[in-house]
Amino acid sequence: MIDHRTLRVALLGAGSVGSQVARLLIERADELEERTGARLELAGIAVRDVDAPRDVALPRELFTTEAHELIVGSDIVIELMGGIEPARTLILDALRSGADVVTGNKALLATHGAEIFDVADQVGASVSYEAAVAAAIPIIRPLKDSLAGDRVDRIFGIVNGTTNYILDRMDKEGAAFDAVLTDAQRLGYAEADPTADVEGHDAAQKAAILASLAFHTNVPLEAVHCEGITGVDADMIENARGAGFVIKLLATCERLPAEGDEPEAISVRVYPALVSREHPLASVHGGNNAVYVEAEAAGPLMFYGAGAGGVQTASAILGDVVSAARRHIAGGVGVGESARGDQPVAPIGRITTRYQITLEVTDEHGVLQTVAGLLAEGGVSVATIEQTLSHDADGASRARLVIGTHRAREQALSDAVARLDASDVVERVVSVLRVEGD
């Protein structure tokens, strides 16, 4: 056997993912040496509090509060602190000192990705981030490498496990959002402050990362249209089921062709959408994630697996560490990302999809014609319409319409919905949901 080099690995952060990464680096040192041709030596773990309790028992002498000192002289720096600072500064310092960086920090990449990749390019180092989207599911590498010779047309994915868990239970049990959220918090599927998940912010960060990579462009987080699932109720899920759909929080990244005066653009958006029960994404249950990719030559592909979890995410981190180690051994500069342009990100009004509109209307003759007419005026054509009738306690009859539209432009649809809302025959616009995955 040849004389193997030793590579110095610095770990920043020892939370649920970091502590598993440390454990695996120690326990699998021999295997990792076989895989890479290098001894990966865990030089230390930088944390805020050396004595804080950890998920995994780790040698106390590895811990330090001096992150900057730990980075100096390291070949590979694994950043798992999360948040913007000091993670950003430490990553930039690590790159400038010649280290390759592996990170799972989606918030940082979605906001400061361009800066970090620029510095990496300048110094010939690599930044890997498989763990930043969909935990252990290999999706970054397939987009970056496997599909690099293809042209990605569309991605839609379930990239947030917490919201999928909540929507899945609401779908299975007919339960209310609040009840399921409380239970999810109790079981550890949702955090005490669930805002980032249920408002779609976490999914929006991942959508920005996926779109930037797939379309070779910089997508600022602010350009991602984001709606969460707090407005989804049992009634909407029941309506969806009746029409053959399930509601999923989807991150969608899509190329929009040039149209009239409008240039080619991309759309990056997160919202609860209707997905056909026949679609592979419909059978993604619990906290799992799945990303559906449509590429021009490859056709549709799907990547499925656990969307969270310390040890699952650690698998993705270790995959990136092995690649970085192999690169060190092979020599040569880091193979960076494709050059990124600045494609325009279209406003939500420009997308085209199908919609399901639920209305409460007066129970009068001719209501159907009036509603269909108001939609048609705005260029929205009706594909299906279903009317149900119920009676109030006071005996007044109340009619509900569930309307499925043909494909329409979002701007036309929302204008038409505004007209419906203002109309005398419509008592209330109950919900408007988009259909994805056609």
Place this chain on the structure above:
Amino acid sequence: MIDHRTLRVALLGAGSVGSQVARLLIERADELEERTGARLELAGIAVRDVDAPRDVALPRELFTTEAHELIVGSDIVIELMGGIEPARTLILDALRSGADVVTGNKALLATHGAEIFDVADQVGASVSYEAAVAAAIPIIRPLKDSLAGDRVDRIFGIVNGTTNYILDRMDKEGAAFDAVLTDAQRLGYAEADPTADVEGHDAAQKAAILASLAFHTNVPLEAVHCEGITGVDADMIENARGAGFVIKLLATCERLPAEGDEPEAISVRVYPALVSREHPLASVHGGNNAVYVEAEAAGPLMFYGAGAGGVQTASAILGDVVSAARRHIAGGVGVGESARGDQPVAPIGRITTRYQITLEVTDEHGVLQTVAGLLAEGGVSVATIEQTLSHDADGASRARLVIGTHRAREQALSDAVARLDASDVVERVVSVLRVEGD
């Protein structure tokens, strides 16, 4: 823009995949240059007959019959001729002349992979073969890189589109194997000589490649246990459905732990197996492929997409070409495969799984006890048993038993089935099917 290098690309073969690769290399030259930082110049296409009809119109001056001459001076050689020779010699020559090789040749890799990877290692070149398994679905790269820091425990996949198409139609239509095969041939889903597909040989080659990669070992093709689908009839599919299963041709690669005197080993096998209708693999329809991977840290992952097709497979080839080009630009030697050991491949008798046994038995009192007793004697315990009764034209009553077993070792099971076959109460062993995916 920096001054880009030009890389010389040689293409060997212009069949359904090769002609699409040539088209995309020409049509997307600008995009590929952006992705790689190199101008990829298609230097020529080596074919047997320059004037043969092609799927795609390509410049005639690119074609040559002199493959050896074309290789000389090329930076990247794409081999899509198929078969063992002259593909093997040309690939070895290309590597020795310093070129990186991209191939989709599963037959060659399953039989001469070790030789080819050795030569690549010696000269510091790379061999990529994403297209060899499951067409456009990224599965080679995830196993080679993304899961390189993890430990793969098991893979089971639908890796042959033709047999999945046939079994899926038999399942949906209750049709007979021969009828569906004839139709599949008419529609182009099966070849005129369907042997390689329906006998499982194609899937066995892919299983050998997947197992070699996942377990970092050399798996000779002869060590792969292989059964095809020609014995699957409508009755078996109906029985499977009754018990909540669907029949799929699965390629399974699995670690077997050490047991008594037996060392740790791997099992690599292809056969039609029962898969729960709840399992994600059950909803892989038509000619699609899907590979399910269970890794220790990552947990279960699934990769899904088109399993065949010229342009789909071309996507995988181009992904490998882009990676090879980036490597040329970055410098450094090829990052090879992990070093491969020689883990023992266990005989089929050593695997442990659940079984479904269908018997025709005499319609006598005590038959159930006798059958269960014969199974229990061999250490096979019965989980479910279902008896149906039918009457022959001559009035004789005929009983059929469908038995679901608990997990049992294959050797014990086959010994027990032999005892059943010899028993007076059993008129005929109708079928024995393995259950996978638990």
